[in-house]
Amino acid sequence: MSGGKAKEITKKKMNKAEFKEHCWGLAFVSPAFIGFLVFMAFPIVFAFFASLTKWNGMNSMMDNFVGLNNYIKLFADAKFWKVLLNTVIYMIGIPIGMILGLVIAVGMNRKIKGIKFLRTLYYVPVVSSLVAVAILWMWVFNYDYGLLNSIIKHVTGVHGPNWLGDEFWVKISMIIFMVWKGLGSSIILYLSGLQGIPRDLYEAAKIDGSSGWNLFRHITVPLVSPVTFYLLITGLIGGFQVFVEVLVMVPSGGLNYSAATVVFYLYDKAFGSNQMGYGSAMAFILAIFIFIVTAINFKGQDKWVKTIQ
Amino acid sequence: MKLKKASAIILATALALGGLTGCGSKSDGTTADGKKNLSVFIFANDHESPIYKGMIENWKEEHAETIGNIDVQITTQEEYSKTLTGMMTAKELPDVFYVGPESVQQFVENGYIENLQPLLDELGITTDDLVAQEALNSYRYDGSKIGTGDLYALPKDASVFAYAYNKDLFDKEGIPYPDPENPYTYDEFVEVCKQFTKDTDGDGEVDQWGCGLANQFMIQQYIWSNGASFLSDDYKTIKIDTPEFKEAFQKFVDLTVEHKVTPSVEQDASLGVYQRWLAGQEAFYACGTWDVAAFMDDETFPFEWDLCGYPTLSTGKSMTWLGTVGFCVSASSPNKKEAAELVSYLCANEDGQKELCGVVGGQSIQLPNLKSLAEGEFVSAIKDGSLPFPESVDVFFNYLSGTDKYEGRFQETTYTPNAEWFDIFFKNMDNVKNGSMTVDEFIEEFQPQMQESLDTAWESVE
Numbered sequence: 001m002s003g004g005k006a007k008e009i010t011k012k013k014m015n016k017a018e019f020k021e022h023c024w025g026l027a028f029v030s031p032a033f034i035g036f037l038v039f040m041a042f043p044i045v046f047a048f049f050a051s052l053t054k055w056n057g058m059n060s061m062m063d064n065f066v067g068l069n070n071y072i073k074l075f076a077d078a079k080f081w082k083v084l085l086n087t088v089i090y091m092i093g094i095p096i097g098m099i100l101g102l103v104i105a106v107g108m109n110r111k112i113k114g115i116k117f118l119r120t121l122y123y124v125p126v127v128s129s130l131v132a133v134a135i136l137w138m139w140v141f142n143y144d145y146g147l148l149n150s151i152i153k154h155v156t157g158v159h160g161p162n163w164l165g166d167e168f169w170v171k172i173s174m175i176i177f178m179v180w181k182g183l184g185s186s187i188i189l190y191l192s193g194l195q196g197i198p199r200d201l202y203e204a205a206k207i208d209g210s211s212g213w214n215l216f217r218h219i220t221v222p223l224v225s226p227v228t229f230y231l232l233i234t235g236l237i238g239g240f241q242v243f244v245e246v247l248v249m250v251p252s253g254g255l256n257y258s259a260a261t262v263v264f265y266l267y268d269k270a271f272g273s274n275q276m277g278y279g280s281a282m283a284f285i286l287a288i289f290i291f292i293v294t295a296i297n298f299k300g301q302d303k304w305v306k307t308i309q
Numbered sequence: 310m311k312l313k314k315a316s317a318i319i320l321a322t323a324l325a326l327g328g329l330t331g332c333g334s335k336s337d338g339t340t341a342d343g344k345k346n347l348s349v350f351i352f353a354n355d356h357e358s359p360i361y362k363g364m365i366e367n368w369k370e371e372h373a374e375t376i377g378n379i380d381v382q383i384t385t386q387e388e389y390s391k392t393l394t395g396m397m398t399a400k401e402l403p404d405v406f407y408v409g410p411e412s413v414q415q416f417v418e419n420g421y422i423e424n425l426q427p428l429l430d431e432l433g434i435t436t437d438d439l440v441a442q443e444a445l446n447s448y449r450y451d452g453s454k455i456g457t458g459d460l461y462a463l464p465k466d467a468s469v470f471a472y473a474y475n476k477d478l479f480d481k482e483g484i485p486y487p488d489p490e491n492p493y494t495y496d497e498f499v500e501v502c503k504q505f506t507k508d509t510d511g512d513g514e515v516d517q518w519g520c521g522l523a524n525q526f527m528i529q530q531y532i533w534s535n536g537a538s539f540l541s542d543d544y545k546t547i548k549i550d551t552p553e554f555k556e557a558f559q560k561f562v563d564l565t566v567e568h569k570v571t572p573s574v575e576q577d578a579s580l581g582v583y584q585r586w587l588a589g590q591e592a593f594y595a596c597g598t599w600d601v602a603a604f605m606d607d608e609t610f611p612f613e614w615d616l617c618g619y620p621t622l623s624t625g626k627s628m629t630w631l632g633t634v635g636f637c638v639s640a641s642s643p644n645k646k647e648a649a650e651l652v653s654y655l656c657a658n659e660d661g662q663k664e665l666c667g668v669v670g671g672q673s674i675q676l677p678n679l680k681s682l683a684e685g686e687f688v689s690a691i692k693d694g695s696l697p698f699p700e701s702v703d704v705f706f707n708y709l710s711g712t713d714k715y716e717g718r719f720q721e722t723t724y725t726p727n728a729e730w731f732d733i734f735f736k737n738m739d740n741v742k743n744g745s746m747t748v749d750e751f752i753e754e755f756q757p758q759m760q761e762s763l764d765t766a767w768e769s770v771e
Contacts, residue, residue, distance in 0.1 A: 144579035
């Protein structure tokens with residue numbers, strides 16, 4: 001009742017100038033809103049409807065409605081679970097990247113000669129074209145002529161593994177590549193986190209006799225946890241969406257599909273086999289997985305993410 | 310209330326404007342002075358693009374009284390099908406576009422392409438002079454089966470995936486050239502390949518091989534030549550467990566595993582068999598009709614070479630696969646008759662064909678579509694050296710027309726709604742080629758997966 005009254009008051013209060021202002025406001029917001037409707041909301045609704053059909057890009061969606069069949073089929077699809085497992089395995093690179101990023105950032109968080117050059121050097125992979133560096137790494141991993149196997153042979157005298165052709169090593173190769181590609185941004189973010197930690201905390205701890213390791217463990221690590229949390233969330237979301245690296249470095253998906261990820265399989269189904277409906281269902285399941293994992297992370301952040309109060 | 314109204318008006322105006330913008334690109338098919346407009350969407354490489362644009366421009370000039378604008382969009386082969394799917398979804402198909410035989414049935418059943426037969430009959434256009442009648446027939450559909458019935462497209466070309474050998478390597482090893490009239494038997498082929506396979510620089514590793522095998526493109530030749538096939542006659546059942554199939558498959562992988570006359574799986578992963586052929590490391594490799602210009606170019610392939618047949622298995626026939634893509638007319642085109650006339654011109658115009666086959670310009674990217682040209686100026690140009698082409702050009706025509714020793718077929722994926730079932734086969738073949746699986750184990754594991762995929766594909770169009 002009181003809410004209704006308040007509304008009435010607001011209405012009465014709006015004069016011509018305010019109304020005009022509101023119109024301008026809406027006019028400015030509308031391009032973004034229309035953009036959202038056309039490029040986000042509509043495709044999402046369209047894809048959801050497509051996921052309930054046997055649409056192949058050519059036939060009529062309406063005549064090929066199959067309800068939840070694509071979803072049921074997907075859960076029974078061994079290949080889907082295999083690519084999901086591959087995708088999760090690749091995520092091993094996330095903590096590795098975070099640990100390396102933090103260690104290197106700590107090393108760089110001091111005044112040493114050429115530090116700016118070093119920081120730039122580490123950041124180069126981040127700003128480089130993903131396709132270009134993936135092609136570059138294809139050659140690094142090449143079985144006969146690759147840099148890696150040349151070094152291995154030179155040092156040990158033994159031929160190195162078939163990095164991109166073996167079911168096990170292809171996963172290791174992809175993890176190495178992803179860690180290398182993402183390291184620069186982890187370092188920069190950790191550096192900004194480190195520079196935000198007050199020096200007096202370290203000084204007080206030192207007076208109390210804390211060792212370097214203890215300083216790192218009890219001050220540095222907890223106080224960069226917001227950065228860690230950010231890297232974890234973005235890493236997981238990006239990890240679920242890995243696609244280009246696989247498409248470029250192992251275009252067939254690897255021996256026995258050992259390198260394929262969920263998005264790679266989704267693309268293969270939708271655009272390789274024209275199963276748009278099935279591909280759309282996979283995209284929805286993937287989105288739900290990402291949502292659940294992100295929600296769990298946000299829920300759990302209170303337990304380990306510390307901020308300076 | 311006013312605020313709501315205002316926002317509704319803004320939104321409605323914006324959406325209406327968006328809608329109108331979307332409609333703006335759709336042509337009504339005629340110009341203000343009553344001339345007919347056409348749109349064409351195809352894929353082409355850098356060499357083909359100007360030829361097709363020129364042909365279309367010439368045709369437009371010849372029909373200046375009736376034809377207004379022709380909007381030509383040319384894309385790459387990789388992008389083509391995705392863009393076409395988008396056009397279908399948006400119901401904005403161009404008047405003329407490409408279709409492969411594998412899509413004819415679906416395009417017809419979903420009402421995307423027009424029956425060309427009545428239009429060609431009305432215009433008095435015959436297809437008797439086209440070289441590749443097999444390719445032509447692949448665009449016929451009778452309502453249930455591809456290969457018979459009315460024509461729904463005209464072939465832009467018919468390509469052949471023949472076999473080639475490096476003459477310089479044969480000379481170096483002192484081995485007589487293959488006889489194009491009598492393709493090797495499998496055993497003869499293995500023996501010849503063994504003579505090439507060696508370590509030439511003494512570093513302990515083989516660096517020259519008899520042949521390179523590309524799984525996806527070269528297994529069919531062995532399977533078909535042994536009287537087997539991947540699919541049943543109705544293309545609905547996977548038949549890779551027949552004795553003929555298993556034997557042919559075994560012989561194919563034996564070239565790598567047993568006889569070791571091809572690069573191993575690991576070596577293939579390091580440097581592809583195609584690159585090794587270009588580097589002169591393999592005596593035999595495939596040559597499609599589209600490869601001729603590149604192989605004749607010393608910058609790309611600095612060796613003397615010629616064409617020959619693939620080895621024969623139990624049928625005694627050398628087999629390979631043919632390819633084709635055709636021009637069709639959209640069922641929603643407002644100017645179907647003009648579009649059909651343009652299609653016929655693009656497929657059979659002599660001047661255009663001369664450029665495409667290299668009689669003019671000297672770069673061959675396809676065989677001539679016209680019999681008269683193929684048997685006349687094309688062969689003469691090869692003989693007098695004005696068209697750089699391998700000596701045994703007849704190998705292409707033998708596969709295309711079929712003889713007692715040669716036969717060309719369309720890939721079995723041509724007749725199925727998609728090729729996923731075949732992808733499962735060739736993408737996993739390395740398990741056998743690297744020795745981690747036997748042929749029987751491979752078939753036991755992957756045949757059910759292939760069948761499931763094929764069933765799904767058929768279900769999707771039924």
